[in-house]
Amino acid sequence: MAHNRRDFVKKMAAAGSAFSLNSLFNVTHAADFAAANQRVQHLSPLEVAADETYWSTIQQGYTASSSSIIILNNGGVSPSPLVVQQAVERYNQMVNQGPSYYMWRILDQGREPVREKLALLAGTLPDEIAINRNATEALNTVIYGLDLAKGDEVIGTLQDYPNIIQAYRQRAQREGIVYKQLSFKFPIEDDEQIVREYEKAITPRTKIIHVTHVINWVGQIMPVQKICQMAKKHGIEVVVDGAHSFGLLDFKIPELGCDYFGTSLHKFLSAPVGTGMLWIKKEKISKIWPLLCNSQPKSDDIRKFETLGTRSFPIEQGIGEAINFHNAIGGKRKEERVRFLKNYWAEKVLKFPGVKLSTSLKPQFSCGICGVSIDGMTPGEVEGKLMAKYKINTSPTVWENISCVRVTPHVYTTLAELDKLVKSIGEIAAEKKKA
Known part of the structure; x- marks a missing residue:
């Protein structure tokens, strides 16, 4: 039994991390994806979009492709590719060989490489990225962490995500901030109309504008960059809900011009269920109070937002294989x-x-x-x-x-x-x- 256990641990270690040469993605898909990419390298992303031979290679990486149910609710949560599922299972098996050792001494060390890869994907500094469980947690961290006083105003919309609406409403009920909600009738094919509505709602007490990058209900892409440019002219910070944009739209977070950004990674990035990401501009980190207690709440270290205690390390590590899968396709x-x-x-x-x-x-x-x-x-x-x-x-x-x-x-x-x-x-x- 002891011999079998040692063999198992050696096998787990030999498998390597998500970013090593012998990652699950590299072992399983790298050659096929490289061949598929080589075949279409002369085509534009728009042309590749209609190439069914290319996409059949991608489809084979998902077990959901063989499901008896046709899954068309990826706006809620997306299935993960098989290599992501296998990574979570592999790390879960490792943890259960000795949780206190493998969790805290082995897998806990794997968060920094994941942070670096997420930052590269987002076009940001690693020290601006916190890993958490979903967009609700990321955005609630900002919403409750902002030093807003009674009478300070926040502008959002009735079409924002309910959990976010309730967070602002709770601050309004408890602390007396003013939460103003615009209402849009989608679809709207005029960016300037949207920007004007936000700007019209601004008063001298407005501190925050909250924007949903892609409206959860109907998929309207909001003109975040234009809203941020307008807000900066008024000295107003912008919080962006990127739950349905990150891992789908081809952009880098700093390009938006916002101050805070939260997303779920288990939607279009196809990371394990229960993974999310928070981005805060470096110079803003120190002023945001952590949602969960930290010994240095006014620190400028983004990791203060990860003081969760015991968490699912296998799920976190699965993010790495999801990034590999995404990058092999290409964002655009x-x-x-x-x-x-x-x-x-x-x-x-x-x-x-x-x-x-x-x-x-x-x-x-x-x-x-x-x-x-x-x-x-x-x-x-x-x-x-x-x-x-x-x-x-x-x-x-x-x-x-x-x-x-x-x-x-x-x-x-x-x-x-x-x-x-x-x-x-x-x-x-x-x-x-x-x-």
Whole structure:
């Protein structure tokens, strides 16, 4: 038994970290991805988006591709590629050989390489990146960490994510800050209209503007950079919810011009469920109080936001393999492919009587998320039929002035699956018209 245990540990160690030459991704996919990339290297990302041979290589890396359910709710959470799943399982097995040793002395040392790779992906300094569990935790850290006084104003929207809305409302109830919410009727194909609405709401007491980069419900891409430029002219800081943009849209965080940015990594980056990231501009770190206690709460060390205690080290380490998978595709190729998939089905369903979209199909205003509705049916009814009869997983949305079914493909989604979605929506709309 002792001999078997030693062999197991040696095998785990030999497997290497996510960023070593013998990482799971390198062993499993590197050669195939390199060959696929070589074949399309002369094509633009937009041209590669429609190359089904290329994307079949990517699809093979996901176990979700063989699921009996068609998963079109990646806006909620995305399945991880197999190598990410295997990494988490491998590290979990390692930990359970001796938790206090392997967690604190081995895997805890692996956070810094992950931080460095996330920073490289985000275009930031490693010392501006904190690793946490999701966008809610990242953004709540900022929302509750800001020194806001009674009467100070925050501008957000009714279409922001509910957990974020509730955080600001709780500060308003408890401390007397003023939380003002704009309301937008999407889709909007005019950036300046959006910027003007934020600017009109500014008063001398406005301290923070909160912007959702990609609106969770319908996929509207907000003009974050333009809003940040406007806010800076008024001396106002900007908090960005990037839950649905990071790992999908091809951008670097500093390009946005914001001060704070939070995201979930288990959406379009396809990292393990329960992984997130917080970015704070270096000179702003010291003034943000940690959400969880730290011995030096006013430190300028980004790690003060990671004082979680015992956590899932295997899940954290799985982020590394997700980054490998993402980088092997390329950010711009990935963005164009997911947008191609969205437009592929969305343009087709518009031919059906009674079917409407809540999302622009122009590339500057949307990417992967699209809302669809059928006249005379609630989102719950449409979603229920898609799941019960066709085994298509989507998300019904009824929030403020938004009422639709959210459909979100990902890189593992096939055209055949989207053809089935189109056929299903056509049949449901036709049945409703006859009723």
